[in-house]
Amino acid sequence: MNTCSTRNNNTCVRNVIENNFILTQKQPSKAPKFKLFNNKARLLPVCVEPIRTTKTAIFKRNKLKKKNLPFVNLANVNNNKTVIKKTKMIDPNTTRNFVYNHFDSLSADVNDYIETKKEPLDYYYDDIDDTFDNSTIITSNNDNLFRSNSIDNESDSGTCIEEINTKELAQRITNELKRYTIPQGDFFYIIQGTLSDLLRNPKPWSKLKSGRETFRRMEKWLQEPEEERMASLRIAASSYLACKRTPDDEFLISSSNTIKLKEQISPLPSPPSSTTSSVSLSPPQQLNKKPRSRLIFTDIQKRTLQAIFKETKRPSKEMQQTIAQQLNLDVSTVSNFFMNARRRSMDKWREYQAAKSTTAFEF
DNA sequence: TCGGAGTCAATAAC
């Protein structure tokens, strides 16, 4: 990996080389956007619009924006093409740090882009050795939560070949949460219900897409030294809560869906047991956010839908309309039911398990 | 346009 050695004083205030990333403080506004250094062009940590952005990148970015989370786009420059590889959340505490490109050779389109002087938007990162994989997390000195441990791994060079046994990992996480008495709602920024579902019904690795990232994060957490795990969760919790802060700044929504006073964000428990002192203070209305109500099927509706699903996993649009009419439901509700039922159908996983059992991978 | 993936978040269950 590259090193960030001497830098122009007015450009890079502080560089931290860690886990193959070079983090640096924000550029002074008048700093050059890039410079040649040792005959290598380096794009400094200025904001640049993605040259070839992807729908995924835009989606992630918007999502983070909505949550008021900082973000960077990670780009990779290969064969003169800049490709967005991933958008990551970053601990707000590290927002002063930016990843910057460290190009061996500035690709033509980057040059072109700089020439266009578009409005800044994102930050680019380039890993020359192409060791970046989906498990790579931007990190900073004090941000163990997002630490990647795979980049230095020889086997990770080039492509991501790791495979996680999600079922086993889920079990290990479950055990650790119990061991340290960590409520599900305080585990990183995963919503409690989602975490519960992930732990109880982990999808096989091969079936996961972007969801792999969550499992990677969990695995990294397990790999951390025992004493660092709680610190990781603390950092994650405070970041998460900070990002959920309301404009009025009076209340915070905790990851366990309770409301805490800002001052009441407490450290996560130390082993072997203790719990967070979350204090439920008020209903969600105080957050100026309309609580979403959830339709509860009547018994007859549910039984009918389940019976139909048993026979027909994919009813036609016309059939869905008929069902909706008969059950006095919206077509979208019926559609959602079948969508959810298909994906949550255990048959799917049983089939998978049966198939996998022949290859000694038990899921 | 539509189904899948990911996950939010209300609510039920423990």
Next chain:
DNA sequence: GTTATTGACTCCGA
């Protein structure tokens, strides 16, 4: 109080 369930939302990709 914590965990499990599940309807629905957002976005992606075919």
